[in-house]
Amino acid sequence: MPTRVRFAPSPTGLLHVGGLRTALYNVLLARNTGGTFVLRIEDTDQARFVEEAEADILDSLRWAGLAPDEGPGSGLPGDGPHAPYRQSERTPLYDAAARRLLDAGLAYVAFDTPEALDAMRERGEAYSAATRGAMDNSLTLPAAETARRIGAGEAHVVRLKVEPGRTLGHDDLVRGAVAFQTDGVDDQVLVKSDGLPTYHLANVVDDAAMEITHVVRGEEWLPSVPKHLLLYEALGLAPPRMAHLPLILAPSGGKLSKRNAEKMGIPVSVRQYREAGYEPEALVNFLALLGWNDGTDRERYTLAELAEAFSVERIHKAGAKFDLDKLNWLNAQTLRDLPAESIAERARPAVEAAVGPVEPERLAAAADLMRERLVFAHDLAASPYLFHDPEAYDEAGLKKRWKDDSARLMALYADRLDALDAFSVETAEAELRALAEAEGAGFGTVVHPARIAVTGVTVGAGLFETMAFLGQEACVRRLRRAADALD
RNA sequence: GCCGCGUUCGUCUAGAGGCCUAGGACGUCGCCCUCUCACGGCGGUAACACGGGUUCAAAUCCCGUACGCGGUACCA
Numbered sequence: 001m002p003t004r005v006r007f008a009p010s011p012t013g014l015l016h017v018g019g020l021r022t023a024l025y026n027v028l029l030a031r032n033t034g035g036t037f038v039l040r041i042e043d044t045d046q047a048r049f050v051e052e053a054e055a056d057i058l059d060s061l062r063w064a065g066l067a068p069d070e071g072p073g074s075g076l077p078g079d080g081p082h083a084p085y086r087q088s089e090r091t092p093l094y095d096a097a098a099r100r101l102l103d104a105g106l107a108y109v110a111f112d113t114p115e116a117l118d119a120m121r122e123r124g125e126a127y128s129a130a131t132r133g134a135m136d137n138s139l140t141l142p143a144a145e146t147a148r149r150i151g152a153g154e155a156h157v158v159r160l161k162v163e164p165g166r167t168l169g170h171d172d173l174v175r176g177a178v179a180f181q182t183d184g185v186d187d188q189v190l191v192k193s194d195g196l197p198t199y200h201l202a203n204v205v206d207d208a209a210m211e212i213t214h215v216v217r218g219e220e221w222l223p224s225v226p227k228h229l230l231l232y233e234a235l236g237l238a239p240p241r242m243a244h245l246p247l248i249l250a251p252s253g254g255k256l257s258k259r260n261a262e263k264m265g266i267p268v269s270v271r272q273y274r275e276a277g278y279e280p281e282a283l284v285n286f287l288a289l290l291g292w293n294d295g296t297d298r299e300r301y302t303l304a305e306l307a308e309a310f311s312v313e314r315i316h317k318a319g320a321k322f323d324l325d326k327l328n329w330l331n332a333q334t335l336r337d338l339p340a341e342s343i344a345e346r347a348r349p350a351v352e353a354a355v356g357p358v359e360p361e362r363l364a365a366a367a368d369l370m371r372e373r374l375v376f377a378h379d380l381a382a383s384p385y386l387f388h389d390p391e392a393y394d395e396a397g398l399k400k401r402w403k404d405d406s407a408r409l410m411a412l413y414a415d416r417l418d419a420l421d422a423f424s425v426e427t428a429e430a431e432l433r434a435l436a437e438a439e440g441a442g443f444g445t446v447v448h449p450a451r452i453a454v455t456g457v458t459v460g461a462g463l464f465e466t467m468a469f470l471g472q473e474a475c476v477r478r479l480r481r482a483a484d485a486l487d
Numbered sequence: 488g489c490c491g492c493g494u495u496c497g498u499c500u501a502g503a504g505g506c507c508u509a510g511g512a513c514g515u516c517g518c519c520c521u522c523u524c525a526c527g528g529c530g531g532u533a534a535c536a537c538g539g540g541u542u543c544a545a546a547u548c549c550c551g552u553a554c555g556c557g558g559u560a561c562c563a
Contacts (some may be wrong), residue, residue, distance in 0.1 A: 223558040447522040459524035
């Protein structure tokens with residue numbers, strides 16, 4: 001049986017980075033086994049529904065290279081063989097399932113008001129076998145009365161009739177054997193008073209209908225397993241295999257909530273990572289290693305390599321704290337392996353915002369020159385001297401490196417470069433060394449002022465490599481300008 | 488409270504009874520390279536939560552405790 005996995009987010013806001021990891025692990029399992037990755041939109045909560053969320057989820061998945069094989073955005077006719085993929089469009093399925101449960105006496109209708117429910121919780125009670133007999137539902141009401149109230153349009157929900165005293169075993173792909181007592185499971189609401197199903201019902205019905213073989217989701221769902229097991233059983237369906245992933249934690253230890261994360265400077269939504277300039281390959285690499293590793297010392301992987309090496313058995317059990325430093329390192333590493341043209345195009349918006357239009361070849365050459373110094377592609381924009389003459393000179397650098405006869409020396413260097421027939425990294429350096437020797441000066445007393453004169457700053461790529469990039473004319477001009485301005 | 492899950496360096500982790508005086512990576516510190524800043528190289532720092540068992544032998548198995556996390560909604 002071919003593997004079929006799904007990512008089933010709720011469109012309630014921007015896709016969370018934790019959600020992206022869940023999607024990633026699903027994709028890795030699918031790719032590793034030649035299976036299918038399904039995207040299903042779980043939009044059954046009208047109150048929290050956000051219009052743009054679905055588009056953001058899709059954009060984010062695509063950006064990360066995790067486009068679904070089936071479902072919205074898959075490009076399949078009607079989005080795929082199990083259409084529709086939005087739960088709000090699949091309500092007949094849930095209604096039928098609820099009907100069957102009701103008819104079989106495995107579920108019942110309840111009319112309790114929110115106030116009555118609050119009062120119950122107040123008493124420390126749960127809606128269960130022990131208490132349902134005292135509540136306002138079809139089990140305590142005469143059948144005719146129940147039918148009358150439903151007919152009169154009275155608000156009601158459908159609850160699962162959980163039988164106490166049973167032990168439910170679950171063999172989790174990540175956690176191994178887990179057992180639950182049904183005594184601890186409340187009579188779950190399956191259909192809300194607005195007629196829409198809750199997560200539990202819709203999820204079980206759809207995973208079965210879409211022939212999902214492996215449910216890979218966050219650990220926060222582990223306590224829901226008994227509810228789902230009961231539902232599969234009641235509906236006469238075979239439950240899928242399940243894997244509950246460890247949670248991604250904030251550095252402070254709690255869950256990576258918006259507040260928690262932003263306090264530590266950690267982006268929460270995938271969109272934020274994108275906007276901050278992270279490479280999707282780096283984020284994917286990082287997320288994959290947050291809770292999984294293949295048992296080797298390897299740190300760098302492409303998505304394809306991850307899919308090759310992946311196995312659910314090697315997923316960790318404990319939650320993992322988010323480490324921004326490591327992500328940044330991975331981003332820099334990823335950048336360094338990218339073709340100069342790719343770095344250039346990713347840096348273009350930031351560079352052009354700083355210095356105006358730049359030709360592709362120049363930008364690529366600049367990216368090549370600076371690649372080992374970049375954490376983000378847009379860091380290239382922090383060196384505007386690569387694209388135009390410096391407008392100012394670093395104060396501290398000047399104070400430390402610019403001496404009384406620096407201006408004279410730089411003018412001499414400019415003359416030497418001007419006279420050069422073959423301007424290159426080698427000749428530019430040879431001329432400066434020759435100048436130092438002729439003047440009886442140390443190399444340091446000429447090279448530092450030269451860097452300031454040419455770039456305006458004290459840090460950057462190798463000076464002569466930078467000069468070769470800038471070209472003979474620009475270097476001569478910059479040296480003379482500095483010699484004049486700083487005399 | 489109750490239910491469930493978890494616990495190896497600051498962080499991500501290797502480790503599936505002897506290979507562990509616990510390995511790698513990020514971070515951090517030092518040194519080297521060097522025209523600066525990086526990169527790179529070398530080296531240092533730093534961990535088996537605690538207590539009982541089992542065993543010739545336990546980071547690895549069992550029990551308990553502590554701590555952390557999750558769940559306990561007509562949210563997912």
